[in-house]
Amino acid sequence: MPVSSDQSDFTVPPVGLYDYIYGSLAPEDEDRVAVVDLADGTESTFATLRSHVDAAAGWLHRFGVRTGDVVALQCPNSENFIVAAHAVWRLGAVLTPVPLLSTPETVAHQIKDSGATLLLTLAGFGDGGEEAAELAGLPADRLIHLDDSRGLKQMYAERNTPPEVSFDPATHPAALPYSSGTTGLPKGVKLTHGNLVANIAQIETAGVVTREDTIFGVLPFFHIYGLTVLANAAMRLRARLLTSPRFQLNTFLAAHQDHKVTFTFIAPPVAVALAKDPAVDGHDLSALRGVFSGAAPLDDDLARAVEKRLDIRVYQGYGLTEASPVTHMNTDGNLSRGSIGRPVAGTEHKIVDPESFEEIPVPSEGVSANGELWVRGPQVMSGYLGDEEATAATLPGDGWLRTGDMARQDDRGDVYIVDRLKEIIKYKGYQVPPAELEALLLTLPDVADAAVVGVDDPATGAEIPKAYVVRQAVAEGDTRSDEEVATAIEDAVNARVEPYKKIRALEFLSEVPKSATGKILRRTLRDRG
Known part of the structure; x- marks a missing residue:
């Protein structure tokens, strides 16, 4: 109904x-x-x-x-x-x-x-x-x-x-x-x-x-x-x-x-x-x-x-x-x-x-x-x-x-968007909504902006979730390398999601590519691999 x-x-x-x-x-x-x-x-x-x-x-x-x-x-x-x-x-x-x-x-x-x-x-x-x-x-x-x-x-x-x-x-x-x-x-x-x-x-x-x-x-x-x-x-x-x-x-x-x-x-x-x-x-x-x-x-x-x-x-x-x-x-x-x-x-x-x-x-x-x-x-x-x-x-x-x-x-008929049907990541048969991982990433103090897309894993040929992250401005006294920050970000997100939703790769960008209305240009990110 x-x-x-x-x-x-x-x-x-x-x-x-x-x-x-x-x-x-x-x-x-x-x-x-x-x-x-x-x-x-x-x-x-x-x-x-x-x-x-x-x-x-x-x-x-x-x-x-x-x-x-x-x-x-x-x-x-x-x-x-x-x-x-x-x-x-x-x-x-x-x-x-x-x-x-x-x-x-x-x-x-x-x-x-x-x-x-x-x-x-x-x-x-x-x-x-x-x-x-x-x-x-x-x-x-x-x-x-x-x-x-x-x-x-x-x-x-x-x-x-x-x-x-x-x-x-x-x-x-x-x-x-x-x-x-x-x-x-x-x-x-x-x-x-x-x-x-x-x-x-x-x-x-x-x-x-x-x-x-x-x-x-x-x-x-x-x-x-x-x-x-x-x-x-x-x-x-x-x-x-x-x-x-x-x-x-x-x-x-x-x-x-x-x-x-x-x-x-x-x-x-x-x-x-x-x-x-x-x-x-x-x-x-x-x-x-x-x-x-x-x-x-x-x-x-x-x-x-x-x-x-x-x-x-x-x-x-x-x-x-x-x-x-x-x-x-x-x-x-x-x-x-x-x-x-x-x-x-x-x-x-x-x-x-x-x-x-x-x-x-x-x-x-x-x-x-x-x-x-x-x-x-x-x-x-x-x-x-x-x-x-x-x-x-x-x-x-x-x-x-x-x-x-x-x-x-929900039972009141309120709607919750999960993700675009064509943007769902298929990881070993499981559906992974990029928006869910992006929302978690944006809660982290090291993350200024983020996007997640599915990319092919050369090792397995499977599609995996990859995060593209804009790092928050480095605070005075913070000597961590990008590799250390990336590991901390992945660990923080992966501890809060199901095993099949884990971020399997992460890359830092200066900015996330978006359209004039703010939609993430996922195709541009997929083309990066």
């Missing part, structure tokens, strides 16, 4: 994204500050932001963008990103956000695969945009630099009025973010206006953020997590959003102090810094009341360490690009330590045996066996662009989405 949200009577507002975000803008909110762009040193009110979006949409329409056209956007976190994205949606066009560090070849592939007819980017990126556009076969005039003389400032100055557009929000495409899904190469994820509006409303229903909050925008807007919870939900909730083009700990801490940030959405690597980095002690974070972690599993011990150090509440949630992304939230009304909580409004889940596809029921007590987490709700994608085989594998029917994540649930 699937586990349903406590708000199972949830209905999706029947409007498009622009109308949902700006249509309800009350007169008393118009003069409130919406966006503080730290890079530009500017502030914009909600009335100004709406005016900028309308002017940009009007200009893009005059330029030839029509309902259903796909527009690629490669831009760092900024007011420019928000304006450009919302202008695209104002016209009923489709946004395909491009990761900042993509090579020209990768950008060109996304442009061609998505069918984008226009690339919005920055001249400050150098020649990468021109090279990507040329490789994709876009005419030179279909590349717009938002930061040059004919960019957004020109759009604002011309003040073109956008046309009224009509479409069915439930079926009309809004965004094409790219995700590798549970397997394979990145694919365009088809998200409708209904999907994204539903997810914003689900976040709003959870009540984690209010209009009185000041939020730091550390998560990249090009990723669905940042796009939904920051560029969209924060604006809908009338919170104040600080944008920064990149994460730097000192900038992050200074902004929290200077702007009295009250709430921040983070990924686990930021939690590691908040728990362990000495720089935190040099800043006044007393205005901060809570952080919300997503994008990767957050260990309970790490969450408690952040709470204790900063005297705040740490929440955890779960989602994936294919679900817009949020499906579960662990909030005040349903706080279960170490868990991602229960489904958000209008959503349900079940745990399924990945071999037999039989549902693993909610236990009468304790926790269930491990299985794959499946979810169902109005935020679930309509499918992958041009890939019926992958769509059929990921959407098995009856509205369900296979997440590719191994999980278990």
Whole structure:
């Protein structure tokens, strides 16, 4: 029997994204500050932001963008990103956000695969945009630099009025973010206006953020997590959003102090810094009341360490690009330590045996066996662009989405993520979840950061768990060698796990390779061997 949200009577507002975000803008909110762009040193009110979006949409329409056209956007976190994205949606066009560090070849592939007819980017990126556009076969005039003389400032100055557009929000495409899904190469994820509006409303229903909050925008807007919870939900909730083009700990801490940030959405690597980095002690974070972690599993011990150090509440949630992304939230009304909580409004889940596809029921007590987490709700994608085989594998029917994540649930239906199904290490037939070993490693004083992957053992040909560790700064008087520290770390972890879960190899790194949203790049580590 699937586990349903406590708000199972949830209905999706029947409007498009622009109308949902700006249509309800009350007169008393118009003069409130919406966006503080730290890079530009500017502030914009909600009335100004709406005016900028309308002017940009009007200009893009005059330029030839029509309902259903796909527009690629490669831009760092900024007011420019928000304006450009919302202008695209104002016209009923489709946004395909491009990761900042993509090579020209990768950008060109996304442009061609998505069918984008226009690339919005920055001249400050150098020649990468021109090279990507040329490789994709876009005419030179279909590349717009938002930061040059004919960019957004020109759009604002011309003040073109956008046309009224009509479409069915439930079926009309809004965004094409790219995700590798549970397997394979990145694919365009088809998200409708209904999907994204539903997810914003689900976040709003959870009540984690209010209009009185000041939020730091550390998560990249090009990723669905940042796009939904920051560029969209924060604006809908009338919170104040600080944008920064990149994460730097000192900038992050200074902004929290200077702007009295009250709430921040983070990924686990930021939690590691908040728990362990000495720089935190040099800043006044007393205005901060809570952080919300997503994008990767957050260990309970790490969450408690952040709470204790900063005297705040740490929440955890779960989602994936294919679900817009949020499906579960662990909030005040349903706080279960170490868990991602229960489904958000209008959503349900079940745990399924990945071999037999039989549902693993909610236990009468304790926790269930491990299985794959499946979810169902109005935020679930309509499918992958041009890939019926992958769509059929990921959407098995009856509205369900296979997440590719191994999980278990307790007798309340709270879900605990075990690990990615494809990242499970198979050691002599036993399943070893890397996240469990990583969580133990992060409790050790010698460890600043860590990742665990399965690698082939040359001696036996078997897959073994190998740890990649960033060593904590060496304290004065500590004369131990790397070999001695490595042995101490292995011994400390191996004493606390089953024999088949023991770390069999360890290597020190200067940093653990991660994506912009904080996910460990395990393939990069596996390639190291």
